[in-house]
Amino acid sequence: MLGVAPFTVAHLLLGRSAMPRYQRKDAFYAQAKEAGLRSRAAYKLEQLQKQYKFLRSGQRVVDLGAWPGGWLQVAARIVGRKGKVVGVDLKPISPLADAPHVAVLQADVSDADLIDRVRAELGAPADVVLSDLAPRLSGVRDRDQAEMRALAERAVELALHWLRPGGVLVIKVFMGADLPGLLNRIREEFSRVVTTRPEATRKGSSELYVVAFSPAAQVVRAPGKRQD
Numbered sequence: 001m002l003g004v005a006p007f008t009v010a011h012l013l014l015g016r017s018a019m020p021r022y023q024r025k026d027a028f029y030a031q032a033k034e035a036g037l038r039s040r041a042a043y044k045l046e047q048l049q050k051q052y053k054f055l056r057s058g059q060r061v062v063d064l065g066a067w068p069g070g071w072l073q074v075a076a077r078i079v080g081r082k083g084k085v086v087g088v089d090l091k092p093i094s095p096l097a098d099a100p101h102v103a104v105l106q107a108d109v110s111d112a113d114l115i116d117r118v119r120a121e122l123g124a125p126a127d128v129v130l131s132d133l134a135p136r137l138s139g140v141r142d143r144d145q146a147e148m149r150a151l152a153e154r155a156v157e158l159a160l161h162w163l164r165p166g167g168v169l170v171i172k173v174f175m176g177a178d179l180p181g182l183l184n185r186i187r188e189e190f191s192r193v194v195t196t197r198p199e200a201t202r203k204g205s206s207e208l209y210v211v212a213f214s215p216a217a218q219v220v221r222a223p224g225k226r227q228d
């Protein structure tokens with residue numbers, strides 16, 4: 001066991017029509033606490049997974065911006081012990097209980113040696129790269145959007161180093177003037193790109209998730225066994 005209580009989003013949504021919208025959003029926070037999840041963000045990944053089914057047993061997964069570890073818990077449960085999950089964050093992430101297949105790295109995604117550090121942990125190309133990276137918000141919209149865009153572009157760049165052919169990138173972005181340019185960049189690199197907004201996203205948030213399938217070409221790959 002991973003120290004993760006079993007959970008689904010389905011039960012959360014029961015009775016939703018009877019609840020005001022803001023209460024539904026708050027329910028994710030309370031539910032995450034009760035389920036032993038490290039963040040309400042875990043439900044966003046759960047909902048993205050329900051929609052697009054990109055995570056499978058035995059896969060290798062990188063989770064960028066992983067602290068405190070809600071997405072890590074979800075990914076670790078789905079890939080199981082035959083898989084591998086590598087979480088990266090500026091902040092130190094407490095290791096998941098009883099989950100030897102999960103590695104945590106304290107690093108800045110801009111670190112030059114991160115590409116090799118993650119490759120060494122994975123041992124082979126990644127099936128899925130997740131990015132829930134977000135800057136510390138200043139409240140100055142242009143500044144926050146520029147920082148978010150830089151993080152998203154770095155996540156795309158890193159994913160192209162790590163993903164196998166047929167792999168999937170899931171990445172958080174902010175809606176705004178920058179978004180079309182960023183989406184065009186992702187479309188240049190991936191065969192199919194969709195945007196979606198999970199139910200668990202907070203009301204008023206400008207965040208959106210991009211799911212990008214099958215990188216058109218990879219940057220020089222680490223030596224290792226192909227998985228496809």
Ligand SMILES: C[S@@+](CC[C@H](N)C(=O)[O-])C[C@H]1O[C@@H](n2cnc3c(N)ncnc32)[C@H](O)[C@@H]1O
Nearest residue numbers: 039041065067068069070071090108109132134
């Ligand atoms: C929304 S939180 C992630 C929540 C996480 N997905 C979960 O489920 O618990 C965004 C994270 O991005 C991290 N972050 C922001 N800039 C970063 C950077 N340059 N390098 C690494 N992590 C960064 C922050 O420290 C923060 O923990």
